Amino acid sequence: IAALNDGKYVITWHDQEGYPEYYNVYYQMFNADGSKLGSETLVNDTSANDQYVGGISSTSDGSFIITWSSMQDGSGYGIYAQRFDSDGIKVGVETLINTTTYQDQSGSTIVTLADGTYVSVWRSDNQVDTDANTITLKHFSFNADHTLNVITDEVELHAPTSNANSSEFHDIVALTDGGYVVVWEVESHDIWAQIFNADDTLHGDLIQIDN
Numbered sequence: 001i002a003a004l005n006d007g008k009y010v011i012t013w014h015d016q017e018g019y020p021e022y023y024n025v026y027y028q029m030f031n032a033d034g035s036k037l038g039s040e041t042l043v044n045d046t047s048a049n050d051q052y053v054g055g056i057s058s059t060s061d062g063s064f065i066i067t068w069s070s071m072q073d074g075s076g077y078g079i080y081a082q083r084f085d086s087d088g089i090k091v092g093v094e095t096l097i098n099t100t101t102y103q104d105q106s107g108s109t110i111v112t113l114a115d116g117t118y119v120s121v122w123r124s125d126n127q128v129d130t131d132a133n134t135i136t137l138k139h140f141s142f143n144a145d146h147t148l149n150v151i152t153d154e155v156e157l158h159a160p161t162s163n164a165n166s167s168e169f170h171d172i173v174a175l176t177d178g179g180y181v182v183v184w185e186v187e188s189h190d191i192w193a194q195i196f197n198a199d200d201t202l203h204g205d206l207i208q209i210d211n
Contacts, residue, residue, distance in 0.1 A: 007032025092146030
């Protein structure tokens with residue numbers, strides 16, 4: 001769910017219209033009084049295989065962006081994004097976000113930073129360099145022709161524990177100074193956080209949240 005201008009908000013989800021049909025991603029906008037604004041709308045253009053909803057984030061002008069997992073990047077699931085204007089009309093086309101396509105990328109979340117750019121965080125399964133599941137982030141915007149503009153490419157987050165395989169549980173929040181915080185849980189059930197500056201450099205050390 002994401003808040004829009006004038007008290008409006010938008011909710012996104014995935015739904016299976018009927019077995020054995022695939023899951024697709026939808027959104028519905030609402031007025032401030034809770035009444036529906038328009039009708040539920042299909043997000044994904046690609047309908048082959050399942051599409052699983054990830055995250056949603058709005059911008060100051062009332063537009064919003066939705067991310068989801070789709071099996072179309074050549075090796076399992078990848079992270080895709082679609083932007084919408086303040087009226088819910090698609091801007092550009094669905095766009096692959098992840099650079100690494102090995103195995104699955106799933107469970108995406110996304111935030112809009114103070115400068116209007118985006119950071120998305122997801123889980124990458126069984127990565128080649130670590131043979132482990134990792135939490136990965138990417139900072140990006142879009143060019144005038146709607147192509148992806150990479151600001152900082154994929155950054156893997158690793159917790160200093162003996163059982164640091166990252167679980168599906170992760171989130172991100174934007175800070176007022178342009179930075180952001182990522183939080184995630186590892187398989188040992190420890191919860192970690194990392195603060196980033198607006199230029200994507202680390203702000204301090206890893207923080208263990210739980211005792």
